[in-house]
Amino acid sequence: MNLISLSWNYIKSKPLNTALNVLLMSLGVAIILVLILLSSQLEENLAKNKRGIDLVVGAKGSPLQLILANVYHIDFPTGNVKLDEAKAITRNRLVKSAIPLALGDNYGGFRIVGTNHDYIKLYQGEISSGELWSYNLDVVLGANAAARLQLSVGDEFFGAHGLSVTDLEHDERKYHVIGILEQNGSVLDNLILTNIESVWAVHDHDEEEHEGEEHEAKELGSAFETGFPEGDEEDEITSMLIQYRSPMGAVQMPRMINANTNMQAASPAFETQRLFSLLGIGVDMLRSFAYIIIIIAGLSVFISMYNALKDRKYDLAIMRSLGASRGKLFVHVIIEGVIITTLGGILGIILGHGLMEMLARSYEKSEEVGVTGLVFVNQELYVLLISLAVGLIASLIPAFNAYKTDISKVLAEE
Amino acid sequence: MISIDGLSFGYSDQKVLSIPQMEVKEAEHLLILGNSGSGKTTLLHILGGLLQPKEGKVVIGNTDLYSLSGHQRDKYRGQNIGLVFQKAHLISALSVGDNLLLAQYFSGTAQDKGRVYEVLEELNLGHKAEKKVRSLSQGEQQRVTIARALLNRPRLILADEPTASLDDDNAKKVIELLKCQAEKYQASLLIATHDQRVKEQFELQLNLSAS
Structure with missing residues (x-):
């Protein structure tokens, strides 16, 4: 007791x-x-998903939306920007690296993201089967996307226009699955990754209708590993993720972009902080x-x-x-x-x-x-x-x- | 064994109780008589260290009870004084055995289940050790409180109207039990009562109403 x-x-x-x-x-x-x-x-x-991204540059609109759409892949993109204009920004000496993104399509609710291999490196993604893409229309799937869509290396699918499941299919050009990433807890898990030119190719096809000519021969992407693809003045991307060379970038770049171009720049750090104060x-x-x-x-x-x-x-x-x-x-x-x-x-x-x-x-x-x-x-x-x-x-x-x-x-x- | 010297107690100026001198020797039994309101309970509480007197000394053995600190007095009471009240105040949240163990725990003596069973057995309550308090009859409950009072082998047993709520049969048993157990432990036994059934069983008597 x-x-x-x-x-x-x-x-x-x-x-x-x-x-x-x-x-x-x-x-x-x-x-x-x-x-x-x-x-x-x-x-x-x-915090994990915005690591290594100092600035996101995209079409004008809500800066929070820009971040949500292009960093976290939750919201819809604000629009597209001209490839040439985006490229011009990357020549600034304050830019250490820039990763282009082209959004707009999905398959089964999972976003198809046109980008280059730097994007996977940014999140330290590792390939678990197959290999990374180098040809247009070859795709690499995130672990969750592959599991949910029940796709494996060698499978093919048609992307659908828009970012939600019910939208129209692009039933002309097929994507080929050539690799699947390991699960790593980043946004990569839920994405379908490919060349930017693949995204263009799917959309161009709708507009121009090559008469009967099948794209049988595989085209090698022009910038699948790093940098920006070659395109004409019509070509657009959705955004680019920028890393500064020095802290000076944070002072000069956003103001420069927002004032002098048709694009807008938003800082993930600032916007997520704002999001949290709202929540x-x-x-x-x-x-x-x-x-x-x-x-x-x-x-x-x-x-x-x-x-x-x-x-x-x-x-x-x-x-x-x-x-x-x-x-x-x-x-x-x-x-x-x-x-x-x-x-x-x-x-x-x-x-x-x-x-x-x-x-x-x-x-x-x-x-x-x-x-x-x-x-x-x-x-x-x-x-x-x-x-x-x-x-x-x-x-x-x-x-x-x-x-x-x-x-x-x-x-x-x- | 227990002696009182110049004791008085009262609320504000009113004197309720005054005993100049009293002594009860080891193993002696004393019956304290008196009508209700005559101060029997007050005297018993003072002797038990529960109530500080206004004046005077209470000495048990060699210990002056009210020169001890409150904490020391609580310990002393737990180890040397067994108290029995009119109603069987048992902790109903605990079993019979745990009620007794509690007495060992609070008095600071070693907790000894063997001793608990031994005392319960002596009072024919051995089979009730694991029972809930509420399942016992009035008489049984009063016997448990006696067992609790005896557990630590007290030098002094104080009983306040122990028979008042019992029938003749149980009253007789309880008095016999108290007397025989007090003898066994060589303890002084003081019983305060106005119960006529108890009177003839004690030689030494103190009548508070008369004084």
Whole structure:
């Protein structure tokens, strides 16, 4: 027998009360945990995918949209820019490297991205089967895309115009799958990658209709490894991802591009920060809601302990008469409150992970964003500490009442 | 064994109790009589270290009870004084055995399940050790409180109206039990009561109403 088992026996002796308090506490903790898991994973993934990209240059429009479309492949592109104009920017001495992107088509909901091998290097993508493309209309699939579309090396498919599944198919030119990438948790997992010229070729075909002439012979891409493809003045790309040579680039480049050209430049770092501050309002509201639930749980623990203590003053007086000091009774009551809220905290953490995993599984896009309920973050320890503190605070007044129980008076009352 | 010197107790200016001198020797039994309100319970609480007297000394053995700090007095009480009350105050959240273990834990003596069973067995409660307190009858519960009071081999047993809520049969048993156990442990036994059934069983009597 010790204080912990004594408190535990009291908790067990009123299961309904305990269950209610534990449940209330766990609800608040679960909500907070889902928020923590969600925001920490989103933040991590957003940070991972913008690494190495200092500036995105594309058509004018919303800078946030530009970033979402071209870095994270979530939103629709703002439009296209002329290849020549884009190329002109890359000649600036502040530009260390530039990776062109051409978007516009999809297959089965997975975006077909025209680019060069630098794009794969940017995310440290590794080929798991087959090889990287060098000829037009050869494609390399990200791991998730390949798995979901059930495509493997050697398969062929027609791309569809637009970025969502239902759009019209380009049923003239087939893509050939020649390689599949290993899963690496970056945006590459959900993309179909090819030469920029492949994207052009598919679209040109629609417009010009070569009379009966089949493109049987494979064309070697003009810039499949690095740099920009050769094109005429009509040719367009969607955007380019720029890395600066020096920090001076951050000062001069965006202003130069936004003021002097028809294009716009947006910084992924700045835009994701802005996105988070926008999301932050909603997250903050949910979080304060969760804290309110936790406070109510604390209050509920306080009230039930305070009430129970009226019936327990004889018990407490008896304990004193058996030799228990005032301090021991104080600790005994505190332990009871802390056990209840800590149980709630632990249950809440389990519930939170379960909830997160359920959300992740029920929402298809979550795979692309990369969220799961099966990871643990350090902040969970703080959540546990908070639950402990709530129990401590809630039981402080009842414990103090236990501390100053007048044994003689209580025992003489009968 | 237990002696009182110049004891008085009262609320504000009103004096409720005043005992200039009293002594109970080791293994002696004393019955404290008096109508309700005569201060029996107050006296018992003072002797048990539960209630600080206004003036005077309570000495048990060589220990001046009220010169100890509150914490020391709690420990001393747990180890040397067995208390029995009118109602069987047991911790209903615990089993019978755990109620007794609690007495060992709070008094700071080693927790010894063998001793718990030994005492329960002596009072014919051995088979009830694992039972919940609520499943016991009134008489059985009172016997458990006696077992709890005896557990730490006290030098002094204080019983406040131990028979008041019991029927004749149980009342007789409880008194016999208290007397015979006190003898066994060579403890001084003080019983405060206004129960006429108890009167003739004790030689040494103190009547508070008369004084």
